[in-house]
Amino acid sequence: MEKFSDRYLNYFADGRIPRGKSFLWPVWVWEVLAPDSTRTKLNLFQRTILGLINAGRPNPEEIAEWLGIEKEMVLYIIACQLQPNGWLDKNGKLTETGLGLLENDLDVRRSLTTAYVFQDAISGKLWPRVAHSLSDVEPESTTSKGTLVFMANRETGWQEEPYVVQCQSSQPERPPIRTLCKAIQQGNNAIHNQKVRGEVFDTTAQEFRPDEIDYIDEKPFKAYVFGWVIDDKTQYWTVTDPIAISSSADYLRKDVFLQAQNNRVFAGRLSKFIGQAPEKETWEEMNRRLAAEVDFKTFANFKNIERIPNLSDYLGALLRREQLLIETGDDDYIRFEDCDDIITQAQKVYECCFKWMLDEWPSPSKSFIKNNWKRDDVRNALEVLGEHWLSANDIENLANIKPGSIHYAAMSEDHSTSLRPLIAACIFIQQYHEEHPLIKFTADELAISSILRIANIRNESAAHASGKKTDKEIALECAKITTQWVEILLGKIE
Template identity: 30%
Template sequence: MAVFVNNATYLNYGNKPAGKARAVLWPVLVHRILYPEVAQAKMNLFQKVVMRLVRAKVYDVEDLADLTGFHKNLVLLIFAQLISRGWLSDDAKEITEVGEKAIDEEDEQTEKLVSGYLFQDAVTGKLWPRMENRLALEEPINHGEERPKFVLNRKTGKSINPFKPLFKARRCDAPTSANTLDAWQEYRSDYRAARQLAYSGELPKQVKLSGISYQSEQPESAWVIVWITASNDSNLWSIKDPFGIRDEAWWLANSLPKVLDSNKNLAKKLAELIGQPEPDEQTASEWLTSLKDQAELQVLLDYPWAKNDPDITAALAVLLKRREMLDSGQDHKNDLEAAITEAQKLLEVLMQWLIVSYQADNGALPKSGRNDWGLNERVLEALQIPSFKKEIIRVLARQHLQSVIRCLNSPVSSLKALLFAAALGSIGNTDHPLKSLSDKQLRLNDLLSLADLRNQTSHGNSLHTGKNYKEITIDTAREYINYALQFTEHFKEWINVQEK
């Protein structure tokens, strides 16, 4: 077991997020680990096949093409690659000594032992799903003082005073093999998901390993700088991933209320981020509950028909809160992008409700395994949905049909794919809402524009990309918030009567 010790070791792996944010020092136990780092070999499979055949005295281009099924030009290209790397002789008839060494490797990877670090939450005792190969030490500029101060920008000299919370140090059990594996798998899963959403240059280097051993029994105590902003969801606040892999440190969301219970001053500072009055005589838990209740109460007052679906109620509450924040002057670029994200999330939740409430007849759907835009267009036209004009059908037809069909069982995908899947639910359901609502009511061109704008906010949109990006203004954000609210309200007749 280990107990956190309040020391002066501070770590900083990320930068301040755009917009209004509060820095907080989070207590962790740092475990030094040793692991075999996996490095891929330089020889690919095609090269290895040709090398083995050359070693078997098969080096005629036509013979190699017949045996491997490769085109002769591909064989010649592989020959050129192998000769240039010094693995084959110039006449491509002999394997060099270097080539023999490369081909005789037992597998396509080599390993070297490197050291790294795992982080154990000192509040909960759980391992963070993050691994690092360096300790990013941050030195305070006011050594010895109780509240450390750090330089945020060395060019301007701007500094920060992160909030250092009080908390009851608990005895943390040493990580087991099982929870170490869980942390590693969650880290790898987050990194894989992040690669699909971000440019590779925006991500820290991934730690690749094939095993872990702890170098010391007792971990070291440290404080990690984390940033907290107003949330994009019903959790009120968003703790940013200090390592920059995902947007949020999702593993800390449930820990924040525990920290707030012991740190009323922190609750007051975080209240400023969401434009709410600070708690008076309430505990932090009571205050958080009351804030959520207030938000949901406002939704039920303005949108009583939403009471039958708690997910739609929650998404409405988030969007209404965002509109209120924009009206109060919180209109930084980050806030405007969040507004676009939350507007789309409401529509995604609505599409998920449609998919589940109006089940599609799978037997009536095409079984083609390849994506055929022409087939997709014919399917969409056959649905005879009033709001599906030609330009709407043309855009939706670019979605992969089998992916859309998978949404019928697991409705997690892009807004366009979810709309396509929801439309398939009209097959055999004559009372489907999309059969009744007009193009004038739904304005699907605006929905597709919102989806495109949301995709823009998911990536870095600098001049370096060479692409033209639409500027998100306060008017744009308000426009799409109001559109998403009006769009959803058109479905109130069906949501209100839907049996839960």
């Protein structure tokens, strides 16, 4: 594949190179003109109101129409901002201070400064960062394998051989000014927050006025920006901020996850941080690594997981247990409680999902099931309502649930009940909602028999001190069934 660009930017120059695995990330760079926010005190509304009053147009209704806001907002700005600051007198006339401030603001807007906004060439998203310069670097050489070599520190001879992330990206359309302003404002916020914390890498970083910007060129130019995957105390690993404003870039971490999933070579370079257990690690290090791996799986394989409250927590607990059990060799001692806990966590995942369905698609009537129904009544209803998903054994299993338990599962605000009544309640209620997720499942996908089997295993071994123990193979099988089921569910609600 042809290289995306021959231009390279590194905002970690002057011996500040992070210790980690370096990469070059492809971006489109938009060059814009923006006023320097450090040289003016007026925002857009304040400046416009002062300017119109100074031009002999003080009518609040006319000003409001000009700005596209309510008249009351104009009166509020005048009474609570412009007059208390001494920029307008009590008669609504500009004071000398106000006139001087307005003239200074006009001078600032006449002397615009250049800013650069970065658009991710892979995801197409604008980074929430803005730079006041371009930090170009050139490779020193190229290895026999075609790897670029950059001099990171000439005094020590430290070299960097970054992994070049390739992509095929056609030139994007110019982002709307509003979208561009949002990115610049987010960049300003990052600079401000880091200055407050005293953690800014680049002390010359400056904020920009996002309300008056313009493009210099109609077209962006291509470039690669240096980034590093580094150790992190809380997340096990993180990604450096390519523009070197903050210590890490949460906005890029997910994209690095996905790129590693789809690129074995890139994933191999990150194996120190993702997916490879060190030969020796403490209990704390192991748990941080497992948490990082679970994050990776969650980001990469479970899109829309945030749609279901608490699911990421329950699924994360299951994935961590699963990974720990996978890493346990056949000759190693396997604690039965680790196997049992996988079953428990799997059931919690299902309970979370079915509770969410009952919240999102509730019963329109309290009388969807009668408390005086007998077992045959419940079974007959399930035969009709669940004919697409339930086997004969499933129907017999669920028919044993008392009608009151099914009613409570559906109508209780906290749904404080077990898995089987939740499943039955969803079967009863799906008939009232055309967009209910269950309707989109095939019988094989919904796999009610497998879910009920997991519930039965938990009841026999994990829940009641029965003396029965779950072995490793069954535990891993249940984990696999559960994670695949969640992935299917999330795909149904896109």
